[in-house]
Amino acid sequence: MSSSIHKALFHKRLEGPQTLGKGKGFWSGFLLVLVAACAYPLFADGYDVGNNIYFFNWVFMALGLCLIWGYGGILSFGQVAFFGIAGYCYGIFTINWGAAYGLTLISLALAVGVAGLVAAVLGYFLFYGRINGVFLGIVTLSFTLVCERFMAQTAGPQWTVGSARLNGFNGMGGMPPLTLPWFGNDIVLYPDVQLYYLTLALLVAIYLGLRVLLNSRFGNVLVALRDNPERAEMLGYDIRRYQLVAFVIASMLAGLSGALYTAWGQYITPSSMGMTAAALPIVWVAVGGRGDITTALVGTLLVLAGFQALTVYGSQYALVLMGALLVVTVLAAPQGLVMGLANFCARLWRKPKGEGTRQ
Amino acid sequence: MAFLSDLFAFLYQAGDAFAFLVLAACGLAIVFGMMGVINLAHGEFILCGAYVCATTARMGLPLPLAVLSGALVAGLVGMILERLVIRHLYHRPLDTIVATWGISMIATQGTLIVLGSTLPGTGTPLGSFSMGGYSFSLYRLVLIGMALATLLGLYLLFTRTRFGVLARATIQVPHMAQALGINTGFVYSLTFGLGAALAGLAGGLYAPTMTLVPTMGSAFLVEAFVTVVVGGADIFLGTAPAAAILGVIKAALTSWYGQLAGQIGLLLTAIVMIRVMPRGLSGWLLRERS
Numbered sequence: 001m002s003s004s005i006h007k008a009l010f011h012k013r014l015e016g017p018q019t020l021g022k023g024k025g026f027w028s029g030f031l032l033v034l035v036a037a038c039a040y041p042l043f044a045d046g047y048d049v050g051n052n053i054y055f056f057n058w059v060f061m062a063l064g065l066c067l068i069w070g071y072g073g074i075l076s077f078g079q080v081a082f083f084g085i086a087g088y089c090y091g092i093f094t095i096n097w098g099a100a101y102g103l104t105l106i107s108l109a110l111a112v113g114v115a116g117l118v119a120a121v122l123g124y125f126l127f128y129g130r131i132n133g134v135f136l137g138i139v140t141l142s143f144t145l146v147c148e149r150f151m152a153q154t155a156g157p158q159w160t161v162g163s164a165r166l167n168g169f170n171g172m173g174g175m176p177p178l179t180l181p182w183f184g185n186d187i188v189l190y191p192d193v194q195l196y197y198l199t200l201a202l203l204v205a206i207y208l209g210l211r212v213l214l215n216s217r218f219g220n221v222l223v224a225l226r227d228n229p230e231r232a233e234m235l236g237y238d239i240r241r242y243q244l245v246a247f248v249i250a251s252m253l254a255g256l257s258g259a260l261y262t263a264w265g266q267y268i269t270p271s272s273m274g275m276t277a278a279a280l281p282i283v284w285v286a287v288g289g290r291g292d293i294t295t296a297l298v299g300t301l302l303v304l305a306g307f308q309a310l311t312v313y314g315s316q317y318a319l320v321l322m323g324a325l326l327v328v329t330v331l332a333a334p335q336g337l338v339m340g341l342a343n344f345c346a347r348l349w350r351k352p353k354g355e356g357t358r359q
Numbered sequence: 360m361a362f363l364s365d366l367f368a369f370l371y372q373a374g375d376a377f378a379f380l381v382l383a384a385c386g387l388a389i390v391f392g393m394m395g396v397i398n399l400a401h402g403e404f405i406l407c408g409a410y411v412c413a414t415t416a417r418m419g420l421p422l423p424l425a426v427l428s429g430a431l432v433a434g435l436v437g438m439i440l441e442r443l444v445i446r447h448l449y450h451r452p453l454d455t456i457v458a459t460w461g462i463s464m465i466a467t468q469g470t471l472i473v474l475g476s477t478l479p480g481t482g483t484p485l486g487s488f489s490m491g492g493y494s495f496s497l498y499r500l501v502l503i504g505m506a507l508a509t510l511l512g513l514y515l516l517f518t519r520t521r522f523g524v525l526a527r528a529t530i531q532v533p534h535m536a537q538a539l540g541i542n543t544g545f546v547y548s549l550t551f552g553l554g555a556a557l558a559g560l561a562g563g564l565y566a567p568t569m570t571l572v573p574t575m576g577s578a579f580l581v582e583a584f585v586t587v588v589v590g591g592a593d594i595f596l597g598t599a600p601a602a603a604i605l606g607v608i609k610a611a612l613t614s615w616y617g618q619l620a621g622q623i624g625l626l627l628t629a630i631v632m633i634r635v636m637p638r639g640l641s642g643w644l645l646r647e648r649s
Contacts, residue, residue, distance in 0.1 A: 073453075075453055075456060075457075122630075125630050125631070125633075125634050126630070126633075128634070129630075129633050129634035129635075131633050134391075134397050134452065134453075134456070135588050135633060137397070137456055138397075138584040138585075138587075138588055139588065139626075139629060139630060139633070141581065141584075142581045142584065142585060142625075142626050142629070143626060145577070145581050146619075146622055146623055146626050149619055149622060150619060150623070153619060275574070275577050276464075279460055279464055282457060282460065283461075286457055316468065316471070316472050317468075317472070319464055319467075319468040320464070320465050320468045320469055320472070322461075322464060323460075323461040323462065323463070323464030323465035323468070324461065324465060325461075326457060326458070326460065326461030326464070327444060327458050327461035327462060327465070330448070330454050330457050330458040330461070331444065331447055331448075331458070334451070334454060
C-alpha cells in the first residue's frame with residue numbers, strides 16, 4: 001500500500017505532464033548518462049576535466065531560461081545580467097572575507113541571493129506593471145546593457161568595494177576558488193576532478209528539483225498562464241505572482257551559473273553582460289527546445305560543444321553560424337532541434353509497439 | 360546673458376537627444392507599432408545605412424545623396440529579409456525577437472569579418488558656431504530639423520497618400536483588405552521596408568558624427584526600444600512625445616553626471632513609465648481622449 005502511494009507520488013512529481021521522459025526506458029537512460037558522467041574523470045586528464053566544468057557552469061542559466069521562457073512564456077534577455085551580478089558579488093565577498101571556514105560557500109549562496117533580490121525588485125516593476133512579453137524582453141535587455149556599461153567604466157582606483165577592485169574592462173580577478181570546510185585542512189576546489197563532481201552533483205540536484213517543481217501545482221499554473229493568461233486569472237490565480245516567482249528562480253539559477261563560473265575561472269569581466277553574451281543563452285535554449293528542461297539541457301550542452309569546436313577552428317565564423325542556427329531553428333523547427341528529433345524518435349518507437357498490441 | 364546661453368546650451372542638448380531618439384526609433388515604431396514585429400535587427404539596418412552612406416560619400420557622392428542611398432539600400436535589404444524570414448513569423452510575435460536577433464548576430468559578425476573592425480568615416484560637415492562661452496556644431500541643428508521633417512513626412516505619408524490608407528487598412532483587418540483586392544503581402548513587405556529605410560536614414564545621418572564599428576547598432580537599439588516602449592504603438596501620439604520627454608531627461612542627466620547616468624535615467628524612466636501606463640504614452644492619450 002505505502003509503496004503504491006510512494007510510486008504515485010514519484011510518478012506525479014519526477015515525471016508528469018510538464019516534462020518529457022517517462023518510465024523505465026527514460027530513467028535507465030538517465031542513469032546510464034549519469035554513470036558515464038561520473039566515470040568520465042577516471043579516463044581523462046585532470047586538466048581536461050577541470051576545463052570541461054565550463055560546460056556545466058552554463059547549464060544552470062539555460063535551465064532557468066527554459067523555466068521562464070519555455071514554461072512561463074516570458075522571454076527574458078536579462079539572464080546574463082544576473083550571471084554578472086552574482087559573479088561580481090562572489091568576487092567582492094570572497095576577496096573581502098577570504099576563503100576560510102567555508103566562507104566561499106556562504107559567499108556563493110549570498111551572491112545567488114543578491115541576484116534573486118535584484119530580480120525580485122526588477123520583476124516586481126515588470127510583472128506587477130503587467131508588462132507583456134515583448135516589452136519585457138526589451139527592458140531586460142536594456143537592463144543588461146546598462147549593467148555592462150556600468151561595470152565597463154569602473155576601471156579607476158576609486159571603484160573598490162572593501163579590498164576588491166572592480167577593474168572595468170580589465171576584469172576582476174584574484175578571488176579564491178570554492179572551498180569545502182574539512183577537519184584540519186579545507187578542501188580547495190581548483191578546476192579539477194573534485195570541483196567537477198561538486199558541479200555535477202549540483203546540476204543533477206537542480207535538474208531533478210526543477211522536474212519536481214514543474215510537475216507540481218506551481219508548474220501546472222505556470223504553463224496554464226503561458227497558454228492563456230486570461231483563463232488562468234479567471235480561475236483565481238494571481239498570474240503576476242507566479243511570473244515573479246518563476247523569474248526570481250530563473251535569475252537565481254543564472255546567478256548560480258555566474259558565481260560558479262567566477263569561482264571556476266577566478267575571473268569575470270563586464271563582457272559577460274554584453275550583447276553577445278546575452279544572445280548565447282537564447283541560442284542554446286531555442287535550438288535545444290525551450291518547451292522542456294531535458295531538451296534544453298541536452299541542447300545547451302550540444303550547442304556549447306559545437307561552439308567550442310568552431311571557436312577552435314574558425315573563431316570569427318562561430319557567431320555567424322550561431323545566428324544562422326537560430327534563424328533556421330525558428331523557421332524550421334520552432335520547438336527546437338532536440339525536441340523535434342525527440343518527437344521524431346518517439347514516433348518511430350511507438351509505431352512497432354502499437355502494431356504489436358494489435359496482433 | 361550667461362543664463363540665456365546656458366539655457367540655449369541645454370535646449371540644444373535636449374534637441375540633439377530628441378533628434379537621436381526620434382530618428383533611431385521611428386522605423387522601429389512603424390515595424391513594431393503597425394506590424395507587431397519586434398525587430399532586434401533594427402540596429403543592423405542603421406549600421407547598413409551608416410556604412411553605405413560613409414562609403415558612397417568617400418567615393419564622392421554629395422552627403423545628402425549618400426544619406427539617401429544608405430536609406431534606400433537598408434530599405435531594400437529590409438524587404439528581402441521580410442520576404443525570406445519575417446513573413447513566416449507574423450503569427451508568432453515572440454519568435455520574431457529570436458529570429459531577428461539571429462539576423463543581427465549574423466550581420467554584426469559578418470560585417471566584422473568582411474569589412475574589419477572599423478570603417479573610415481567622413482568628417483562632420485558644416486562646422487560650428489559659438490554662443491556665450493559654448494561652441495555648437497551646426498550639423499546637429501540639421502539633425503534636429505531632419506527629425507522634425509521625418510515626423511512630418513510620415514504623417515503625410517500615412518494620412519494623405521494611397522499607400523498610407525492601404526497600409527493602415529491591411530494592418531488593421533488583413534483579411535478584409537485582401538478581400539477588397541489589396542495585395543496585402545506586398546503592403547507588408549513595403550511597410551517593413553519603410554521601417555528599415557528609416558533605420559538606414561538614421562544611420563546615414565549619424566554616420567558623419569560617429570566612429571563606424573560593426574557593433575554600433577546596439578548603441579541605437581536600446582535607446583530606440585526605450586523610446587518605443589515609453590511611447591507605445593502610435594508614432595505621432597507616442598514616439599514623438601516620448602522622445603521629447605526622454606530627450607530632456609537624457610540631456611539633463613548627461614550634463615549633470617555623464618553619459619552613463621543618462622542611460623540609467625532612460626532605463627529607469629522606461630520601467631517606471633510602464634508601471635504607470637502599461638500601454639505607453641499613446642495608449643494613455645487615446646484612452647483619455649475617448
